[in-house]
Amino acid sequence: xxxxxxxxxxxxxxxxxxxxxxxxxxxxxxxxxxxxxxxxxxxxxxxxxxxxxxxxxxxxxxxxxxxxxxxxxxxxxxxxxxxxxxxxxxxxxxxxxxxxxxxxxxxxxxxxxxxxxxxxxxxxxxxxxxxxxxxxxxxxxxxxxxxxxxxxxxxxxxxxxxxxxxxxxxxxxxxxxxxxxxxxxxxxxxxxxxxxxxxxxxxxxxxxxxxxxxxxxxxxxxxxxxxxxxxxxxxxxxxxxxxxxxxxxxxxxxxxxxxxxxxxxxxxxxxxxxxxxxxxxxxxxxxxxxxxxxxxxxxxxxxxxxxxxxxxxxxxxxxxxxxxxxxxxxxxxxxxxxxxxxxxxxxxxxxxxxxxxxxxxxxxxxxxxxxxxxxxxxxxxxxxxxxxxxxxxxxxxxxxxxxxxxxxxxxxxxxxxxxxxxxxxxxxxxxxxxxxxxxxxxxx
Numbered sequence: 001x002x003x004x005x006x007x008x009x010x011x012x013x014x015x016x017x018x019x020x021x022x023x024x025x026x027x028x029x030x031x032x033x034x035x036x037x038x039x040x041x042x043x044x045x046x047x048x049x050x051x052x053x054x055x056x057x058x059x060x061x062x063x064x065x066x067x068x069x070x071x072x073x074x075x076x077x078x079x080x081x082x083x084x085x086x087x088x089x090x091x092x093x094x095x096x097x098x099x100x101x102x103x104x105x106x107x108x109x110x111x112x113x114x115x116x117x118x119x120x121x122x123x124x125x126x127x128x129x130x131x132x133x134x135x136x137x138x139x140x141x142x143x144x145x146x147x148x149x150x151x152x153x154x155x156x157x158x159x160x161x162x163x164x165x166x167x168x169x170x171x172x173x174x175x176x177x178x179x180x181x182x183x184x185x186x187x188x189x190x191x192x193x194x195x196x197x198x199x200x201x202x203x204x205x206x207x208x209x210x211x212x213x214x215x216x217x218x219x220x221x222x223x224x225x226x227x228x229x230x231x232x233x234x235x236x237x238x239x240x241x242x243x244x245x246x247x248x249x250x251x252x253x254x255x256x257x258x259x260x261x262x263x264x265x266x267x268x269x270x271x272x273x274x275x276x277x278x279x280x281x282x283x284x285x286x287x288x289x290x291x292x293x294x295x296x297x298x299x300x301x302x303x304x305x306x307x308x309x310x311x312x313x314x315x316x317x318x319x320x321x322x323x324x325x326x327x328x329x330x331x332x333x334x335x336x337x338x339x340x341x342x343x344x345x346x347x348x349x350x351x352x353x354x355x356x357x358x359x360x361x362x363x364x365x366x367x368x369x370x371x372x373x374x375x376x377x378x379x380x381x382x383x384x385x386x387x388x389x390x391x392x393x394x395x396x397x398x399x400x401x402x403x404x405x406x407x408x409x410x411x412x413x414x415x416x417x418x419x420x421x422x423x424x425x426x427x428x429x430x431x432x433x434x435x436x437x438x439x440x441x442x443x444x
Contacts (some may be wrong), residue, residue, distance in 0.1 A: 014094030185264035209308030292398030
């Protein structure tokens with residue numbers, strides 16, 4: 001059995017206006033993974049995928065704070081710290097050299113210190129290292145180690161900061177034994193029946209432990225065997241405390257979803273049939289889509305719906321419209337209550353996970369491509385016509401293809417989509433997104 005890497009999660013905690021989002025943007029640069037034109041995917045950047053040297057990690061912003069009164073800031077920072085302690089491998093605690101050390105900083109620092117989680121203290125807005133160094137030293141008083149001076153706006157000190165953050169990753173726990181079992185994350189809004197589905201699959205009413213102190217990583221994995229194949233179900237249910245604030249709950253749920261989806265091969269998005277498909281469903285679906293996972297949309301509580309001969313058709317259409325960017329997702333109508341179509345779910349999981357890992361030979365791909373080009377001429381602009389030279393598949397999970405062309409600018413999104421559809425006509429690739437990388441090759 002080989003080892004595979006899991007992606008660590010780094011969370012940022014800090015008072016309002018200390019510059020968390022500036023740091024976020026500086027680190028994420030232009031590589032931010034949120035697709036601009038995908039409807040339903042949030043604009044508020046809750047997470048971004050960052051690569052530093054050879055380390056990849058997911059950076060999470062634990063929440064905005066409404067600066068109102070000192071008490072509210074403190075209680076919301078505590079809430080943030082709690083989310084960070086529960087979900088992150090390393091916590092960045094950000095303070096502002098110009099505002100100096102505040103009382104709420106000290107209280108939250110105590111909380112972080114007691115958690116035993118690795119914390120990196122980031123002192124932001126140090127625009128001139130010589131001028132502000134004396135002020136930076138003041139933050140040693142927080143008792144959480146060396147302060148790292150940075151200026152997110154001017155991108156100073158960021159390399160040293162990232163070296164420190166990545167040095168705190170527990171290399172051992174990041175490398176987990178490779179495991180051939182299909183990993184399935186069950187995601188969705190609260191109360192759509194995620195745990196009931198797992199309970200039904202396991203065949204007993206297990207009480208799901210919401211969290212073993214502080215670990216979200218593996219506290220809620222369930223092993224299920226069906227027809228001699230083993231599956232691991234990753235449940236994102238179980239919040240330790242009921243949050244008073246709806247936004248907090250939603251943010252927490254998105255963070256939990258990100259870490260579950262990260263580990264999964266196939267993601268089952270559970271939608272409540274009675275409620276119908278919502279914007280929040282689209283947000284959660286976007287996470288699986290961005291990460292290129294196999295996706296199944298399971299419409300639960302289907303037994304509770306009054307039906308006629310058009311019900312399924314109408315519901316499917318609605319789902320397809322709301323989640324237009326994932327037309328490839330498989331849809332299944334189930335009931336965790338009655339067990340309706342749950343065996344069929346396993347069939348779909350197998351199909352989708354095979355498609356997500358499918359490889360297509362270069363010869364066949366190039367045949368499909370030249371046929372497609374012959375059927376529909378590539379676009380041209382100012383007399384220059386797009387030429388497609390060569391296509392090859394470079395990786396799986398999701399299946400990723402490189403197309404070599406004469407001019408990247410001419411390869412419109414719609415033509416890439418056209419080539420994608422031709423490949424899907426031949427190989428199906430049901431349930432998985434396909435990724436295309438367009439490279440330029442000068443005409444010889």
